């Protein structure tokens with residue numbers, strides 16, 4: 222039977238990356254996506270912006286919406302202080318199964334809690350299920366039409382505190398116009414756009430960083 226693209230991506234990691242070395246896992250995925258098959262990882266260019274924001278925030282609690290194959294999960298988790306917690310939500314069980322193996326290959330399974338399911342169902346359960354009061358950093362990289370409703374849901378559930386950082390991928394391509402309008406016009410957010418490109422292409426894309434002001 223035919224393998225899937227995520228299965229081939231995992232194969233490239235197991236072939237080319239060193240177990241327990243997150244940087245080599247990231248490099249193996251980027252090489253696979255540049256040389257073999259495009260895949261919707263945040264990629265190396267936007268990944269550097271992600272790394273700088275994670276390092277600046279130095280978060281104790283992180284929520285990632287949209288795991289896919291675990292590329293950005295590995296980038297984020299490799300930069301977290303000890304005892305920090307990264308919860309990542311993936312809707313597609315096949316993607317989740319691959320992501321678990323990619324995260325394990327990087328040796329980061331103890332820092333990551335991967336949950337299978339829809340953001341709208343899980344965001345209201347974060348506190349009771351995981352004992353998280355608020356998130357220091359949220360990386361939005363899931364269905365683009367869910368960025369705005371899920372941000373409002375996180376506000377309503379009290380998961381954001383004064384100074385919480387939202388970092389959103391794909392605000393230009395595929396685009397999240399309603400989310401951009403909201404965080405850029407709301408007095409409760411201070412937003413900044415980091416111009417970049419759609420992963421592994423020359424198409425414009427960017428990350429929007431928004432500070433929740435409480």
Ligand SMILES: Cc1cc(-c2n[nH]c(CCNC(=O)c3cc(-c4ccc(F)cc4)cc(O)c3O)n2)ccn1
Pocket residue numbers: 261262263286287288289310311312313338339340341362363364365367390391394395419420
């Ligand atoms: C509802 C819910 C959903 C999830 C969830 N889990 N996994 C995802 C993945 C979502 N990501 C994307 O669709 C995405 C697409 C492109 C793209 C594609 C095709 C093009 F031509 C150009 C660009 C590029 C990207 O960078 C992306 O991130 N969502 C998890 C939980 N709850």
Ligand SMILES: [Mg+2]
Pocket residue numbers: 261262263362390391
């Ligand atoms: Mg993305």
